[in-house]
Amino acid sequence: MTTHFYKYQGAGNDFILLDNRTNAINHQNPKLIVSLCDRRFGIGGDGLMLLQNKAGYDFEMVYYNADGQPSSMCGNGGRCIVAFAKFLGVIDTETNFLAVDGPHYAKISASGDWVSLQMINVDTINTDEDAYVLNTGSPHYVKMVSGLKEKDVYQDGYDIRNNNTYKALGINVNFVEPNNDGYFVRTFERGVEDETYACGTGVTAVALAMAKHNHQSGQIITPIKVLGGDLNIRFNYDGHTFKDIFLEGPAVKVFEGEVEV
Numbered sequence: 001m002t003t004h005f006y007k008y009q010g011a012g013n014d015f016i017l018l019d020n021r022t023n024a025i026n027h028q029n030p031k032l033i034v035s036l037c038d039r040r041f042g043i044g045g046d047g048l049m050l051l052q053n054k055a056g057y058d059f060e061m062v063y064y065n066a067d068g069q070p071s072s073m074c075g076n077g078g079r080c081i082v083a084f085a086k087f088l089g090v091i092d093t094e095t096n097f098l099a100v101d102g103p104h105y106a107k108i109s110a111s112g113d114w115v116s117l118q119m120i121n122v123d124t125i126n127t128d129e130d131a132y133v134l135n136t137g138s139p140h141y142v143k144m145v146s147g148l149k150e151k152d153v154y155q156d157g158y159d160i161r162n163n164n165t166y167k168a169l170g171i172n173v174n175f176v177e178p179n180n181d182g183y184f185v186r187t188f189e190r191g192v193e194d195e196t197y198a199c200g201t202g203v204t205a206v207a208l209a210m211a212k213h214n215h216q217s218g219q220i221i222t223p224i225k226v227l228g229g230d231l232n233i234r235f236n237y238d239g240h241t242f243k244d245i246f247l248e249g250p251a252v253k254v255f256e257g258e259v260e261v
């Protein structure tokens, strides 16, 4: 069958969006998702999402990585699907929706292209040698480096994601370096198995890990530059739990069309 698709990007993390409120799309088809996300033979994307009806919520976000597998939470995907929901008229400027890691609240600008998404609370940050390891809806490894602009993020990220500790379940690898007013971050993403232009749960993990690293607490706002733009993370840290975590940034419809599914 043919269906309408929409392409969105959030700071360069890009996604195919499908409106599946009628449940007409059979999405349990990894081969189809891989081919739609292919940048040469398909539409292209770091992932694919379906917006579905869900009792008790404005909608449900169903997320697949570009490798065709359902995965854990995608922060930029969450921001993009909120913009999509507003475009479809499912929501106005606030929403409560369900994702794989639970309920999420989000706010969207009246213009529909700036989304502030609440993320899950985090109370555990582990270490792996000099790196931080935490789950912000997806699992993340955060390592401070210098010379990040020139770093071989693909190779170094690949090696960490595929080492004996992480190979089986996978992990997203974030390299971070302080810049003027915040941090510069580059991420090797599990399920894309490549560097992406941004990772929302990744920059969230970096912001929390850096607060712990710098012994900060209270209300914290962390601006983060990524390859595809700028993101902001605001949260509250009482020394035990990171709460009221919001990931903020652009979410933009790029193009739309018809595709065979």
Ligand SMILES: N[C@@H](CCC[C@H](N)C(=O)O)C(=O)O
Pocket: 013, 046, 065, 071, 072, 073, 074, 075, 076, 077, 138, 139, 172, 189, 190, 191, 192, 198, 199, 200, 201, 202
């Ligand atoms: N791009 C995402 C993260 C998507 C999930 C990730 N690839 C994984 O499998 O853990 C984001 O913006 O958070």
